Structures are given as structure tokens and as C-alpha cells.
Amino acid sequence: MVLVITSRTMRERTRGLAARAPLLGVLALALCTSPPAAAQVRISREPIQGLHGTIVAAVQGISGSGNEQRYQKYATRPNGFVLDRADLAYFRHNYDYVRLNLWHSTEDDHRAQLELSLPYPYTKLSIGETSDHFFLYPTEGESRRRDVPMSLQFESPASNWFLSIAHPYTRVTYGKSDRTPVDFSTRDALLQLTGSGAWGAADLLYGNLRLNNYTPEQPNHNTRTTTLRYARSLAGLSGITAEVEADRVRFANAAGQAAAGTAATSGRWSLRGYTSPLNPLSFTAAAQGTHQSRRVTQNAYARSTTTLSLTGNYRGLGKLNVQAGYYTKGIARLNATHAATDHPRWNTFWTKLSYNPLPRWSALLNIETRHLDGAPNVSLEDARPLWHNHQQLTDLRVLGAPTDNTELHLFLTSDRRRNTTRAVGYNRTMADVGGWIGFGRRLGLTGELTSESYSTNGVALAPYSIRANTAQLVLGWTASKTTNVDLGVSTYHTNGTETLREHALFLSARRRLPGNRNVGVQLRREVYKDRLDPQQSYTANSLWVTLGQQL
Known part of the structure; x- marks a missing residue:
């Protein structure tokens, strides 16, 4: 049996900028169990038996000034003592019976x-928790997200069928003082059964999805979904896959009581063959469709869609x-007045070319053109057709290594969108160039420069134009076989509708010690300035040191 207790975080935590405390030292402890002596002397040793792993504790010091919440916009970082990482496992007879992983617990x-x-x-029971604390909207309150996934998995002894039962829970709260807040929770129940044999492979999925909204703007709803998938490989490098899904949604008010005529049904199907x-030529064809019905709606919605695609690949x-x-993709869309049905259709042509002129060089080119025919002019839930009916995408990537000590890359991307009827448009371009060069065996330099621009045309009510430039330079020095030192600097500038300046400088060193131990030190300084809103600016300094041991 498998018991999994999980608590995960997407970001680091940082606290105490407002206190402006002086930099603190960083203490790291690493504890683990050594392998048996017999395993150490063998050149090709067997897996470690018994308990083994690593525990790392640390203390981080942070000082600074300015807007602490802007510094913690996406994450709060630890200030003071923290259990940085713990990885423990109990291995016996070529299998991990126990495994423990902790991060910032x-x-x-x-x-x-x-x-x-x-x-x-094989049976596995998992229970997890994820906790995030951040300030997505600085000066408007804190934001939190908590995830508690739970699941039970079982695999048959012959590995020809698999059962999974899941019951995840999520709670999200975004602090917004002067706009519509975000506050909801989801609690789902999922059952999945998968089987395979000479007849192919089939997958049955049933779900009961519940969303509770704690704001008056959106209703609660409960969705029941059933999905059946089938796949089979045929002779001659051919195969087919099919999928059918049926859903029913029940809406309710804040008190949890259903209102008359608030149910909706939908379905989805797909068929794919290849x-x-x-030998050098292959084809893939696919068809899929959706359908839904609602008795009451405040916006237009797509009653049905039909999609067809054909792809060819040639390597000769x-x-x-x-x-x-x-x-x-054809759409049957009911407008908000329920008086008419529009039938827009997207047509997309795309081409991808990959070329390897030399063993160390490769180039990729992707060109895609999308055009919308029969675009509606009013009452759309999806406002994008009002924004553009023609889109041109171009993506070029070149990668190479001129010598053994150099690497280069060049990325160019262009996204041009137009509405030919309304004479409005949106442009996005991006250029990225970077590489690495080694000076002898000990010194290396890595650099990257990125420039992005965004702009709108013909939108007098909401003009937007911005250019963002990012540069990063890292100098790496291998002082010895056991010591590495990195010095890096990065800068971020924007001009136009937004005017931002962000600079970061860091110095780090890592050293491997006898007995499979290692120590690391990093000193970092960040400066962020918002010229349009100076209250968002901040300055932060941090010091981080770790000491660890690994089996």
C-alpha cells in the first residue's frame, strides 16, 4: 500500500522587508545515513539499502525598503530560520517502501x-496539501491558494487494468479592495478505470465537479461528467482513437438552492486516425464536435462546434x-437576445520546417495563418472575434555550436492580428539572442538579450504600446575541481504605456567538501522602480547560505 501526504508550494516565501532588519547569516545543517562500507568499495555498487537521504536547514536574512507587498507579488520568501529541504527514503529489495520530501515546512x-x-x-493512497501566500494585487490585500489533493490508485498484478479514485479540494482568494474580488472553492470526485488488451485500450472517467463561489457576482454550480476513450493500433503503422463525453451542469444561487431553468447539458466527441x-510520409486526420444547451443565459454562447484537421509529415x-x-472550425453561436444564430468559421493553414545543415546547427520555422469568416458583430461571450478576424504567426529558431567552447541561439517571433472590418489590430514581436562561450577549462560567460514589443492600432479608447528589454549576463568560474563561483547581473526596462526598471545583482559560490558534503553561499540585491506609480518601488538585499550532505 502507498500512503502519500503532500504539501506543495509554487513559490518561495519572503517576509520582513518593512522591518529593514540587517542581513543575517545563513546556517545550513545536513543529516543523512551513510551507505554500508561494502557498497562504497565496489565500482558498480548496488542500490543503497536502508534509510538514506538529506536534510537541509537554513537561515535567510533580508533587508530593504519600499513596497514590501510588491516585492512579494508572486511569492513570500523566508526571512529567518527555515527547513529548506528534506529528502529521505527507505530502500529495500530494489524498491522504495518509504519516501519523505519536505520543502520549507x-x-x-x-x-x-x-x-x-x-x-x-501496487496500491497507492495519496493525501496532499499546497499552501501559497502572496500579494497578486499589491496594496489591495493578500492572496491565498490552498490545494488538498487526495487519490487512491490500484494496478492489477498483470498490469492490464488500472483504477484511480481522486477527491481534490482547492480554495482561492485574491485580495481586491477596489474591484470585483475572487473567492471560490472547488471540491471534485473523480473515478477513472483503464483497461488494455489485444482489442486495444479503453478509458472510462466519471467526475462530480462542484464549485462554490463566495462572491455575489457568480453562481455556484455542480457538474457531472462522463468520458469514454478508446485507442487501437492497426497494421502498417496506423491507428485510431475515439472519445465521447457527456456533461450536465446545475447552477444554484448563493444559498445553494437551484433556480428554475438553470441547468445546462453539453457533449463532446472526437475521432482521430493516423x-x-x-516510410518518409505520414498523415493524421481528426474530427471533433461539441454541443451544449442552456435555458437561461445572459451572454451569447456556442451551441455547437465542428472541427476538421489534416496533417502531413514528410522526411524524404x-x-x-x-x-x-x-x-x-465551424461554430453555431446563439446571440444574447436568442433571436438569431451566427455561423462563424475559423480556417487555419500552418507549415513547419526543420533543417539541420550541419551536425551542430539546426533551424526551425513555423508559419501559421488564421482567418475568420462570418464573424458576428454583436453580443458575444467571447469578444476575440470582435478584436480580430485575421492572424499571422511567424516563429524562427536557430541553434548552433560554432566550436566546442561556444553555443548560440536566435529566436524571432511575430504575432499580428487584424480586424479588417473595424480597422483595429494588435501586434507583438519578440527577439531573443544569447549564447555561451568558454575561456579555457575554468571560465565561462553566458549572456542573453530579449526585446519584446506590444502595440494596438485603431483603438482610441484603450491605446497600448510598450517595449520591454531584458538582459542577463552570468560569469562562471571553476576555481578548482570542487569549487564554482558565479557572478551575474540582470536588468529589465519597459517604455511606453508602462515605465518599469528592475535590476538584480548576485554573487554565488558552491564547494564540494569531503564526505559528499557541499556548501553554498549567495548574495543578491534587487532594485525595482515604477515611474508611473512610485509607491510600487522597492529595494531588497538577501543572503543565503547552505550546507548539505548527500549519500
Whole structure:
């Protein structure tokens, strides 16, 4: 049996900028169990038996000034003592019976996982928790997210069928003082049964999805969904996959009572086939559709959609690989007045070319054109057709290594969207160039420069134009076989509708000690300035040191 207790965090935590405390030292402890002596002397040793792993504790000091919440916009970082990381496992007879993973377990943002398992028959019970604390909207209150996934998994002794039962829970709160707040929770129940054999593979999924909204703007709803998938491989490098899904949604008011005529039903189907009649040539064709009905709605919605696609791939042109395809999607959309049905259709043509002229060089080119025919002009839930009916995407990537001590890359991306009827548009371009160069065996320099621009055309009520430039430079020095030092600097500038300046400087060192121990030190300084809203600016300094041991 497997018991998993999980607590995860997407970000680091930081506290105490407002206190402007002086920098503190960083203490790191690493505890683990050494392997048996017999295993150490063998050149190709067997897996470590018994308990082994690593525990790392640390103290971080942070000082600074300015807007602490803007500094913690996406994460709060630890200030003071923190259990940085713990990885422990009990290994016996070529299997991990016990595994424990902890990350920042002493903080509000943390992650922990405990797993107990048996190899045969394979059964796994998992219970987890994720906690995030951040300030997504600075000066408007704190934001929190908490996830508690739970699941039970079982695999048959012959590995020909698999059962999974899941019951995840999520609570999200975004602090917004002067706008519509976000406050909801979800609690789902999922059952999945998968089987395979000579007849192919099938997958049955049933879900009961419940959303509770704690704001008056949105209703609660409960969704029941059933999905059936089937796949089979045929002779001659061919195969088919099919999928059918049916959903029913029940809306309710804040008190949890259903209102008359607030149910909705929907369905989805898809069919996909692939074949390779010749060795360098292959084709893939797919068709799918959706349908839904609602008695009461405040916006327009798509009653049904039908999608067809065809893709071809040819590898018979030497070092050139060509992929091309066509994609069309037709929509039957009911407008908000329920007086008419519109029938817009997206047509997409795309081509991908990959070329390897030299062993160390490769180039990728992707060109895609989308055009909307029959675009509605009023009452859309999805306002994008009002914004554009023509889109041109271009993506070029070149990667290479001129010598053994150099690497280069160049990325160019363009996204141009137009509404030919309303004479409005949106442009986005991005250029990224970077590389690495080594000076002898000990010194290396890594650099990258990125420039992005966003702009709108013909939108007098909401003009927008911004150019963002990012530069990063890191100098790496291998002082010895056991010591590495990195010095890095990065800068971020924006001009136009937004005017931001962000600079970061860091110095880090890592050293491997005898007995499979290691020590690391990092000093970092960040400066952020918002010229349009100076209250969002801040300055922060941090010091981080770790000491660890690994088996």
C-alpha cells in the first residue's frame, strides 16, 4: 500500500522587508545515513539499502525598503530560520517502501510528501496539501491558494487494468479592495478505470465537479461528467482513437438552492486516425464536435462546434523535414437576445520546417495563418472575434555550436492580428539572442538579450504600446575541481504605456567538501522602480547560505 501526504508550494516565501532588519547569516545543517562500507568499495555498487537521504536547514536574512507587498507579488520568501529541504527514503529489495520530501515546512508556503508503498500488488493512497501566500494585487490585500489533493490508485498484478479514485479540494482568494474580488472553492470526485488488451485500450472517467463561489457576482454550480476513450493500433503503422463525453451542469444561487431553468447539458466527441503509407510520409486526420444547451443565459454562447484537421509529415528531403496542415472550425453561436444564430468559421493553414545543415546547427520555422469568416458583430461571450478576424504567426529558431567552447541561439517571433472590418489590430514581436562561450577549462560567460514589443492600432479608447528589454549576463568560474563561483547581473526596462526598471545583482559560490558534503553561499540585491506609480518601488538585499550532505 502507498500512503502519500503532500504539501506543495509554487513559490518561495519572503517576509520582513518593512522591518529593514540587517542581513543575517545563513546556517545550513545536513543529516543523512551513510551507505554500508561494502557498497562504497565496489565500482558498480548496488542500490543503497536502508534509510538514506538529506536534510537541509537554513537561515535567510533580508533587508530593504519600499513596497514590501510588491516585492512579494508572486511569492513570500523566508526571512529567518527555515527547513529548506528534506529528502529521505527507505530502500529495500530494489524498491522504495518509504519516501519523505519536505520543502520549507516551517513556512506558510510549504510542500511535504510522505509515501509508503508495496511493490506487489501496487496500491497507492495519496493525501496532499499546497499552501501559497502572496500579494497578486499589491496594496489591495493578500492572496491565498490552498490545494488538498487526495487519490487512491490500484494496478492489477498483470498490469492490464488500472483504477484511480481522486477527491481534490482547492480554495482561492485574491485580495481586491477596489474591484470585483475572487473567492471560490472547488471540491471534485473523480473515478477513472483503464483497461488494455489485444482489442486495444479503453478509458472510462466519471467526475462530480462542484464549485462554490463566495462572491455575489457568480453562481455556484455542480457538474457531472462522463468520458469514454478508446485507442487501437492497426497494421502498417496506423491507428485510431475515439472519445465521447457527456456533461450536465446545475447552477444554484448563493444559498445553494437551484433556480428554475438553470441547468445546462453539453457533449463532446472526437475521432482521430493516423497512417504511414510510405516510410518518409505520414498523415493524421481528426474530427471533433461539441454541443451544449442552456435555458437561461445572459451572454451569447456556442451551441455547437465542428472541427476538421489534416496533417502531413514528410522526411524524404535530406536534412529537411516538412510538416503542413489545415484546420477548420465551424461554430453555431446563439446571440444574447436568442433571436438569431451566427455561423462563424475559423480556417487555419500552418507549415513547419526543420533543417539541420550541419551536425551542430539546426533551424526551425513555423508559419501559421488564421482567418475568420462570418464573424458576428454583436453580443458575444467571447469578444476575440470582435478584436480580430485575421492572424499571422511567424516563429524562427536557430541553434548552433560554432566550436566546442561556444553555443548560440536566435529566436524571432511575430504575432499580428487584424480586424479588417473595424480597422483595429494588435501586434507583438519578440527577439531573443544569447549564447555561451568558454575561456579555457575554468571560465565561462553566458549572456542573453530579449526585446519584446506590444502595440494596438485603431483603438482610441484603450491605446497600448510598450517595449520591454531584458538582459542577463552570468560569469562562471571553476576555481578548482570542487569549487564554482558565479557572478551575474540582470536588468529589465519597459517604455511606453508602462515605465518599469528592475535590476538584480548576485554573487554565488558552491564547494564540494569531503564526505559528499557541499556548501553554498549567495548574495543578491534587487532594485525595482515604477515611474508611473512610485509607491510600487522597492529595494531588497538577501543572503543565503547552505550546507548539505548527500549519500
